[in-house]
Amino acid sequence: MIVQHELNHFINTNREKIQQELTHHLHQLDIPEQLKNSMIYSAEAGGKRLRPILLIASFNAYSDDVSKVLSSAVALELIHTYSLIHDDLPAMDDDDVRRGHPTNHIKFDEATAILAGDALLTFSFELIANDVYLTDNQKVQLIQLFSKASGPKGMVAGQILDMEAEKKAVTLEELETIHALKTGELFRFAIRSGAYLGEATREQIAHLDKFAHFLGLIFQIQDDILDVTGDAEKIGKPVGSDETNEKNTYVKLLDIDGAVEKKEYYVSKAKKELSEANADASYLMALVDYLSNRDH
Amino acid sequence: MIVQHELNHFINTNREKIQQELTHHLHQLDIPEQLKNSMIYSAEAGGKRLRPILLIASFNAYSDDVSKVLSSAVALELIHTYSLIHDDLPAMDDDDVRRGHPTNHIKFDEATAILAGDALLTFSFELIANDVYLTDNQKVQLIQLFSKASGPKGMVAGQILDMEAEKKAVTLEELETIHALKTGELFRFAIRSGAYLGEATREQIAHLDKFAHFLGLIFQIQDDILDVTGDAEKIGKPVGSDETNEKNTYVKLLDIDGAVEKKEYYVSKAKKELSEANADASYLMALVDYLSNRDH
Numbered sequence: 001m002i003v004q005h006e007l008n009h010f011i012n013t014n015r016e017k018i019q020q021e022l023t024h025h026l027h028q029l030d031i032p033e034q035l036k037n038s039m040i041y042s043a044e045a046g047g048k049r050l051r052p053i054l055l056i057a058s059f060n061a062y063s064d065d066v067s068k069v070l071s072s073a074v075a076l077e078l079i080h081t082y083s084l085i086h087d088d089l090p091a092m093d094d095d096d097v098r099r100g101h102p103t104n105h106i107k108f109d110e111a112t113a114i115l116a117g118d119a120l121l122t123f124s125f126e127l128i129a130n131d132v133y134l135t136d137n138q139k140v141q142l143i144q145l146f147s148k149a150s151g152p153k154g155m156v157a158g159q160i161l162d163m164e165a166e167k168k169a170v171t172l173e174e175l176e177t178i179h180a181l182k183t184g185e186l187f188r189f190a191i192r193s194g195a196y197l198g199e200a201t202r203e204q205i206a207h208l209d210k211f212a213h214f215l216g217l218i219f220q221i222q223d224d225i226l227d228v229t230g231d232a233e234k235i236g237k238p239v240g241s242d243e244t245n246e247k248n249t250y251v252k253l254l255d256i257d258g259a260v261e262k263k264e265y266y267v268s269k270a271k272k273e274l275s276e277a278n279a280d281a282s283y284l285m286a287l288v289d290y291l292s293n294r295d296h
Numbered sequence: 297m298i299v300q301h302e303l304n305h306f307i308n309t310n311r312e313k314i315q316q317e318l319t320h321h322l323h324q325l326d327i328p329e330q331l332k333n334s335m336i337y338s339a340e341a342g343g344k345r346l347r348p349i350l351l352i353a354s355f356n357a358y359s360d361d362v363s364k365v366l367s368s369a370v371a372l373e374l375i376h377t378y379s380l381i382h383d384d385l386p387a388m389d390d391d392d393v394r395r396g397h398p399t400n401h402i403k404f405d406e407a408t409a410i411l412a413g414d415a416l417l418t419f420s421f422e423l424i425a426n427d428v429y430l431t432d433n434q435k436v437q438l439i440q441l442f443s444k445a446s447g448p449k450g451m452v453a454g455q456i457l458d459m460e461a462e463k464k465a466v467t468l469e470e471l472e473t474i475h476a477l478k479t480g481e482l483f484r485f486a487i488r489s490g491a492y493l494g495e496a497t498r499e500q501i502a503h504l505d506k507f508a509h510f511l512g513l514i515f516q517i518q519d520d521i522l523d524v525t526g527d528a529e530k531i532g533k534p535v536g537s538d539e540t541n542e543k544n545t546y547v548k549l550l551d552i553d554g555a556v557e558k559k560e561y562y563v564s565k566a567k568k569e570l571s572e573a574n575a576d577a578s579y580l581m582a583l584v585d586y587l588s589n590r591d592h
Contacts, residue, residue, distance in 0.1 A: 031448045035456045039448065086414060091406035110387035114410065115456050118382060121414065122447030125421050129439040136432040143425040143439060151418030152327045152335065160331045160411050 002286035010283050011053055014066070018052045019044075021070045022077060025127060031119075038108045038116035039123075043081045046099050051190045052077045054215075054287065058194030058208065061282035069197050071131040072142060075124040076190055079150050082120035085113050087159065100236060121150075134197075142193055149189035158182025170248045176217060178248075184216030191215070191284075200277070207277035211284070214270035218292050221263040224249035226295070228256060234296040267292050298582035306579050307349055307586075310362070314348045315340075317366045318373060321423060327415075334404045334412040335419075339377050342395050347486045348373045350511075350583065354490030354504065357578035365493050367427040368438060371420035372486055375446050378416035381409050383455065396532060417446075430493075438489055445485035454478025466544045472513060474544075480512030487511070487580075496573070503573035507580070510566035514588050517559040520545035522591065524552060530592040563588050 002010075026040050052073030059069045088095040088103040089110065096106050105113035128134075128142050148154055158181030165178060191212035195205050226235050227242040228251050242249050250259040270288050274280060298306075322336050348369030355365045384391040384399040385406065392402050401409035424430075424438050444450055454477030461474060487508035491501050522531050523538040524547050538545050546555040566584050570576060 029448060031453050032456050032460075034460070035448055035453060082414075086410055089407075089410065091410060105387075111385075111459055112456065114382055114385065114387060115452050118378075118413075118417065119448035119452045121417060122443050122452065125439060126443035126447055129436055129443060136436045139439075140425055140432045140435050143421060143435075147418050147422035147425060151422055152325060152331055152415035156411050156415045156418065157327050157331060160328050160408065163407055164328075164330070 007286040014053050014056050015049045018049050022074045038112045042085050042104045051080050054190040055194040057283040058191045059198040061279040062198030062200045068133045071127050075127040078120045078124040082117040085117040145189055149185040154185035172253050175248050179220045187216040188212040204277040207273045211270050211273035214266045218266045221250045221259055224251045303582040310349050310352050311345045314345050318370045334408045338381050338400045347376055350486040351490040353579040354487045355494040357575040358494030358496045364429045367423050371423040374416045374420040378413040381413040445481040450481035468549050471544050475516045483512040484508040500573040503569045507566050507569035510562045514562045517546045517555055520547045
């Protein structure tokens with residue numbers, strides 16, 4: 001079993017590797033300065049690097065040499081970054097601040113933010129297609145998963161459903177569909193692609209796929225809980241902002257106790273799938289509790 | 297040599313095939329209705345389908361069975377469509393009308409237009425990655441070319457330079473750099489990828505790459521000329537709108553006579569490269585004159 005300080009070491013070490021790889025790829029770009037600056041600004045704006053860390057943890061459950069997945073991990077983080085830039089735009093969530101810094105369109109301008117998002121999205125496919133560690137077949141498999149997870153059948157579908165849901169009350173089922181698409185699909189890509197490149201069996205990947213689904217929901221429920229019970233300083237936004245913004249949340253639909261209960265239920269489901277995937281002793285197992293109990 | 301009615305037949309036949317393939321891929325999508333409608337609205341809004349036709353013509357210079365390239369041709373058209381949707385946004389060119397119809401953000405709303413663009417961009421990579429006619433190696437080569445041509449080193453770079461140039465006078469060299477990136481890169485992708493899939497030699501592709509560069513500039517010069525000498529009805533915008541909008545154009549920098557001369561020079565250069573690529577008798581040759589002399 002992985003103990004806390006081992007997990008912290010794993011997270012910090014890989015966050016550092018991801019950061020180096022990301023910096024390497026973006027800083028070497030020979031492109032117009034304004035575009036480059038705005039891409040780097042958002043990509044390096046901090047963040048937990050959760051998705052690439054999940055990808056690496058999933059890979060590590062079956063294989064060792066992390067260099068094989070670093071480009072894919074960065075590509076995933078860049079897709080996540082593009083989605084945040086576009087999400088923050090005035091026509092979307094209209095957010096001026098993210099992680100304590102001005103959002104991209106505030107720091108630069110709206111047109112630049114739109115183009116920086118487009119550029120990061122496109123560049124993430126270029127990264128995978130040019131990854132020297134992967135075979136052509138691996139690249140194609142990854143791009144199939146990646147485009148599906150992030151495109152109109154995945155994340156973008158979640159974003160439009162989320163927007164539509166803002167105007168009305170939703171059921172728990174509808175809420176979970178939105179989360180499964182908007183955040184869950186990239187979680188699934190992280191876990192599936194890591195295991196695939198780590199040469200997990202087809203059956204193991206099937207269990208991990210379910211695991212990833214539950215992990216995404218756990219992540220989201222904890223988000224909703226923290227909005228009510230968290231420390232404003234740590235979560236980086238006022239406590240109770242979901243209620244103020246009339247957002248559909250687990251807490252709104254189930255109250256705090258119901259949300260905690262639901263989360264614990266998914267934690268047990270997630271861990272069961274991990275066992276079935278022979279990944280009991282992996283960092284993924286430790287990450288379930290880490291995500292379930294995080295305070296920010 | 298291809299005569300006019302043969303070229304017309306070639307264009308009409310392939311435009312129909314592209315339309316069918318595009319409709320097939322978009323209509324079968326099982327995604328949120330608003331997103332699907334807005335993707336289809338812009339993708340089916342007419343347009344010349346010039347880029348996919350160039351891809352097919354380039355393929356046809358060396359091979360016959362067009363079914364091999366139809367998905368790639370549609371992917372290219374969808375990337376072009378996404379770029380128009382984002383270009384028309386209020387924060388970018390702020391255009392309400394395109395090809396006689398309301399632009400995407402007018403017909404739907406701004407958030408939907410941003411997401412429809414993101415979705416089309418991502419889906420175009422999914423199309424190539426899932427193309428049953430291509431080998432893994434071909435898919436990877438195509439995605440490498442495609443992501444480079446449409447991303448921060450290509451089309452997106454051109455768009456940001458174009459925006460920056462709006463505020464100032466540019467030299468002819470700067471103008472050509474903008475065009476080479478903003479429209480030329482997708483032309484180059486069309487020609488290169490068609491020839492590559494048609495199994496042209498490396499040397500032939502190198503000549504075609506130069507050809508495509510010239511063809512892009514010919515296309516652009518004719519655009520600028522038509523803005524002054526064209527028929528408003530046919531070009532779909534008021535004559536002289538470039539001057540009204542203080543756009544940097546070939547005509548502004550060289551006057552009409554100079555622009556025509558420049559265009560003729562590029563036509564001869566383009567045809568020379570085609571000969572070197574053993575594509576004298578191809579539809580590409582006929583398309584040079586077609587694009588150079590078009591009235592809309």
